[in-house]
Amino acid sequence: MNTKLCAAWLLSVSTLAVSTLAATPAMAQTAGQGDDIVVTALKRETRVQDTPLAITAMSGNMLNNMGAAGIADVARSVPSLNLLASESGRTRVSIRGIQTAGEATVGVYFGEVPLTGPAGTTSDPSGSTPNLNLFDTERLEVLRGPQGTLYGSGSMGGTLRVLFKQANLTKYEAAVDAGVETTKNGGTGYSIKGAVNVPIIEDMLAARLVLYRQRTGGFVDDPSIGRYNMNSVMTTGGRLMLGFRPTNNLRINFMGIIQDQHTGGTSLWAPSVGTYTSGLRIYTPAIDKQKIFSLDTKWTTPIGTISLANGYYRWDVRQTNDNSDNYQSVANSYRYCGLYQNTYSGSLLQTGASGTTTSSSNCASSAGGYSSAQLRANYLGWANSQMPIGNYQPRWVENVTNELRLNSDGKGRLNYTLGAFFENRKDRVDTTVFAGVPGTGLMRDPLVDLGSRFVRDVINQTAQFGELSYRPIDILNITAGLRHYHYKKIVGGAYLGYNYFNGQTPMNYTEVNASADGFIQKYNVELKPNRNLMIYATASQGFRPGGANLTPGIPASATQYQADSLWNYELGLKSQWFDRKLTFNVDAYRIDWTNMQTAVQATYGNFSYISNVGAARIEGFEAELSGTPTKGLFLNGSLSVVYPRLTADQVNSEVTAAGRVGNILTGIPRTTASAGAEYGWTINSNWKGMMRADFSYTGKMTTQLNPTNALYRTYGKYSQVNLRAGIENERYGVYVYVRNLLDASGLSYYSAVSGTPDYIATTTPRTIGVNLRGNF
Template identity: 90%
Template structure:
């Protein structure tokens, strides 16, 4: 492993030198500056240019998102260094930055406006498994802050923060935009979108409203002939967004945001290579519904001592999902693991002895009971199990969250600047699970319902925090920043098991609660040296954490019912530069992360249940680079590179758990290398019309499914490239564009599920998709 570490470090250095060399030969630049470094962001809770912000940040304007054809976060993920979305099924994705990725609370703070969104926890206390997928139509900009942002953004931002800022209401001018598109997926279905936005000043310079509405359908390409479903992983998203802006005085502005979005996914996106290309062997119909309601009120008052901000947010996120348990439960039934439980309860009254509840001497029915032989007991159990097939589970779940943040921020112009604030969060969620027998041939739930083991789990978490960052500039070229955040949280997990499940060992349990709480501090230190307007060197040591919690899981010892917060330290050195009168921007950073007390999903000794435990530690080292510029008039180029080396530094062993990971094992689901390159060219056709063409290339490196390479379920995937093209003609009011996604028709594996006794399932990017897009402004 030491040798591998040396090789990895050598590769990081080689990649960095190659990137710098490639950028160094960029020709003399023309008139139009690349927008990336000049975008004004609010990552520090006040306005700064990207190049004046001493942290690793990527910003994309709404114009760039439009030209890329980006409808959601997944469409831009590979264009941002170290940003990774691990897609599973039915639209569920896990977002991570810099390889900080395990089950548990979120590791990336995802903000829409001022509202942080966290997914429902589910039965496994894993809210990070769901990332909100709001449509990016009518967006002002996207900001991705890499590295822990624990001081200003708190828990959930231990890997970084992703912020989507939608266009605010314009108090002065009437505006409107509309667009429509139609596309077809190779070997799949068709898709379309219709979107529109209008801005109306109600009282000029004082009150305005902006309304955006959209409906989008993506074509599916996964079939499941066993239940008569084709192109079933299509997704229909319908939503609306209302922005209100009110400025009663020059010093006071109040912005309201309201978002409603419904997303319906027709079925799983997972398919089994052993069954056929884009063909699923599932026997349960697996639709999913995702509904979100988000409301926020953002008040800003400019005072002589800084801007006083009050951000109030509320959201409700409902998910209804059905999963197929058939293959997994068939494997368990064939092992007879819960045969004894079945005989002791369900089948006890049917034994010839007539003694209800007659027990066997083994959970696997390995010996006789009630006059029956082991073979007869097993056959009895297996016949019953086969009669329930196919089997699915239906999980309606929801999360409701109320957040409030009050802060005071200086204007950034003096030698002393600060951001001080307080934060409060009250989050509640619940999941109900019904394991049911399905109908062969359709995969739908039987009527009346055959309940094979129901349960519910509810969570309540309260968090409070007080935070501050102070920056002092003793001389013009040097700034020093120190930040501190004190947090307190209390989490209550309660639930009940409403019956027996003879496939996973569940037994009835009355409503029970388990509590967890903690206090702690997050720190941040930063030194920024800016000798010229176009050169910045910064060094950062920052801390991140996420709350611990409680497990409500059968078969675990009392000592495993609570798990602690995990935390990390990030050490980072960055360089930001601009050249040729700011026409070329090149930024690079290198970092090391030490992650301790890792929250990890493990399996209970008894039962087929997962729960969270603090086990192992990790070190993640990497380098990130970004380039943007204009080598000739009308041509804009951009590129990015990320190389990461994430490995365990301690065995995954504690007093309750012996998991698979050992020192040196590489963390799972994280591409070791990602890269992107984009080129956009615009030219005049005549006095009214101009042409545009854009190409985007992305590369995703190797990923693995297991920590231990000797594990029978160890798989490698990734290592693919994709190319997207877009071209059209446009003027100030109209535009017509043709586009191709996945030009090379790459069958790229983005998620891999390998489970013992079950066929491997994968999720892949969509095949080549060709479409046309029309836009109009008024």
Template identity: 35%
Template structure:
């Protein structure tokens, strides 16, 4: 940790920017959800965020928040969540293939429900739990086209955002329909990838006023194709991790009177692809899978939001319905061989899954600029999911047979109903000191069901009748914050906040009984400051934090399958910094840093686990969490001729080391400790742009995940995609 702190001091003397300056002082951050980034921005002080469901200036908001505008995302060539971690301190994204992202913030990472909430505007996204009750490993892919801004809130956000945000939240805020102006955008990208072939992305958006000042619609469509770069020599297949995505959204805005705005939105995304894993023992970018694997993710989301200005307060009512279907396949061939079922290998686990979630929130927030601000609200969620899990014998070519040869079949269902009431109250004293308190009361009722209709004796799995298991819990979440405006240019703050995730009951293969697991919870204590100097040309935001996490939900291992349990406790301590410097107009130098330690404070021991593979000991580092990350970037924007502007952007991202397991075992591998460089150059006018870019310019092989094949000892890894070079053309009218 001292290594990264020293690096912070050294780089600080050389001028690090934060994403605030990287957004370009000439581009305006949105002043509300209605407004895209147009106009002039005088300084980083003008960036507006809505993290607390009200408009506040970023540098005057006493919380660790990263806000990225459309221009910031475009200039850094950020197209999805995988890229987003380059600009957000403490964010780690593990990509296991189509529809299988896991997001973590500030070292909080384990199996179970998501620990970082993902929101499309007012809609929270969810995932099916799968057969191992690990919904957090299947978070939706994110497409950032036609985004007004992305806000990342670091630390527990339980009082306003609930259980899914125990470590933080990522909010993707889309451009809304303009009621008075017809406009459109198009964006086309072509790429070529080392060890692969060509790919492309095409995006378009159109805004159509229907009735001036009253009614408008905004339609967005996009399609992306990546050819892949991993081959499978056993099956004689190339580019098995190719991925295609297509989708769109339609937002209709209706404003019958000036005090009432109603937005109706429909989102659709379809994502297909293969696993981006390969085995170093087979060869660079070579897969060891004995079966052909593929994934599908079909996501539909509908939302209706109404905002009413009541004078003394703003009333917001929102309802969302998500319908998501996921197909996952895995290769258990090595497992079947080890348990003495070699006659059945090779094989696949074939697992279609679905989740349907209906969420509702009603909140009332005070209006005006007085010393007192308050928010009260209620929340309700009804979520249902189901999983079909089968084992299929596959053909000699590794592909599933038609009809399939089913040797194992089981069903898992889960329903979750959550209710909550919440509130926050802030009071400004002496025009400088603001005290904030927040509460959330929650209760949930979870029902897990399932049966095994075709047993498989080598795994100790036998036919079992349908059964149901219920769990309930309720409790409180808290937030305390104090901030001091020491001067016009310096804000000091301290905060304590709690977070949790629901518990439940396992319904998995081979368990003698349906083992329950309890909610896990944490407290984060944080202190920081935000400083702005030279009319916003120098920015410095620093936060130090400590998280105490108990009853951790973790994946445990019976020897032939995984399940969820509570085991151990952890403490995470760290520091984050975002700094910025704009020496002259048009030139920004930028950087951010995270340094942390994330370790167990208690031994991990749980009923039914195999001690050699399932436990951690006090002092073990939490897996897959780097001790530090650093990003340094520079961008220069200058005029060429009348109306034509040139842009040169480059950044270097360093990821420190981590390990794939708590302790030394057959799945204990070192990850990280690598540099990735990116560059982008181009020219633009007010109506079009042309850019040349390179991702992973020096072709680094940085390991982001490592484990072993299911049931075997062969190492599998995911790595940073190899060098990709592309051309991007944009147009607007």
């Protein structure tokens, strides 16, 4: 760990603790501090400090004062929460280092709806994280550690919940927010957002409507195809919330969300080409469209609250990628020269029974009257004539979820949560590999199809779950949870032609099935001697479903992969001091992860597929501190240290992958830290001022498991400072802000592939802006 960083963090803790001793009892209301936020992480309302798990909560006020428009804007303020950004706005979210290809490792909920991205050709839905706008949000909750019993599959690392403001049945409300900003060496951006709440029938029926449009300025250029600031993003959306309370003990909430996000091009750039300059030769825009609808019904009865959560969403993504460098490298190796000669040019090479070339697959020997040099020159000349090459991938996922629960009120000695869950998810991806136009990167017209295919998935999941808590004495509470799950997954698809760059050969529609069922457990002991102190210990399981591979060149035994699972052992302390003006929470954990789902390379073709290889142990600790040392001042800080390494070689009967015992898991920062300070003061009887500063640090990450790998790179190790200041009253506010004050170019993603230049994604350069707010 960075010793200077640790020392600085500990010094800030000590300084805050000492200053708090002399503090006044005032609270920094504008900060919306997390310790008094009421959350529903346990499916019932509890105060954060009364919730026996590692949880970070942020109120809507705090999100506003941080200037947070999306999840990425708050990630570094939450211990162990990591967003691994790649190209075209795609991100992979992880908590506590639980991160590999396959089904999601973090449950992402908007309201009561869990969102999983499209699986794509490699059955990797965890590669896409929804990025809905956070305007008019009630709170954000991040539950760290597996939440398998209450939240099911996909929550093996933790759960992230976004709770939007519900319709207010009693008051008319309105809010507007508008801003403009400019990015150094990049473009300009703007935002306009509005919300209105109307009680239609007072105390019974109300509607809340939110509309927004936001543009972020890009900063990556690609002069070779005439594109500048091409990674700009335009987001347009709306949200309708309806609240209906026909009786005092029945409440029905409807949520409808529509959002379209258009990304102008890749955010990856190549240092070998130039700073913030991409060397891609294909134009790579992306379109992301989401429609989410939910109905949340809660009925209060003498035995508890009966909840019925019905959800539906449709998520469409259209993306274009550049294959030029990779395919050029393959062509230069002549790997599929034989396949090309046999099926395209008409030359007669030796072939095997399967129709693929054998000893002459790379045209290393003469055949059919042609010399090896002639065969290779023929193939390479054709390959070069197709450059640049891209692939166009429209993909979608459609999901229906239903959950029925019975919750006790949490007031008695015995409390319970009982429920049942059902999910039906379908997705599909179509891939067209095409020849592009040199100089523009657009698709040639008419289309030159270099190898199309499609893959579709259907997954059905059912579960029954329950948690029982018993408080034998006032200071002790014991909880046990159990979830039974069953899933069935079908993966089907077809290969519609030859691809002479990756070895694809035509294949009729084929399906592969996988299914499993099992149990997930949780045990928790909570000791709370007084209101301001809690010690808890947890042993909990997490899992995610297995699946099936539809990948050429793999043995039949590798077409299915199993669920992977883990055990988490955690000890935590939650405390408040000095009349609750100082809050300090800390936890330590150990995770044992077995049967890991991992992306590996096929022996034939350059496709990847998922296999169960290796095991890992992840150990770490997390700390959070917040306090109000003086009137109007709110301070907060967090620290996370994680040690994730393999405990078994990545070897099974079909796979010998790179990882060996002791290798550090990739893409996971070993240390993250954050600190924030917010101060509000009175200017006159009508106006007050506010200032906020946020600091975050991201530690070292690696691209490969094995340090001896030629593609092993280190990245991360960067910090960022944001500032925000303004004047405000009860109705209006004017603010100026600077993101990335020191203009740090932090490496947040690193792509190193054999035979191609390295590409990186970095933090956005210094951005300066102003925004206006109004509440009516």
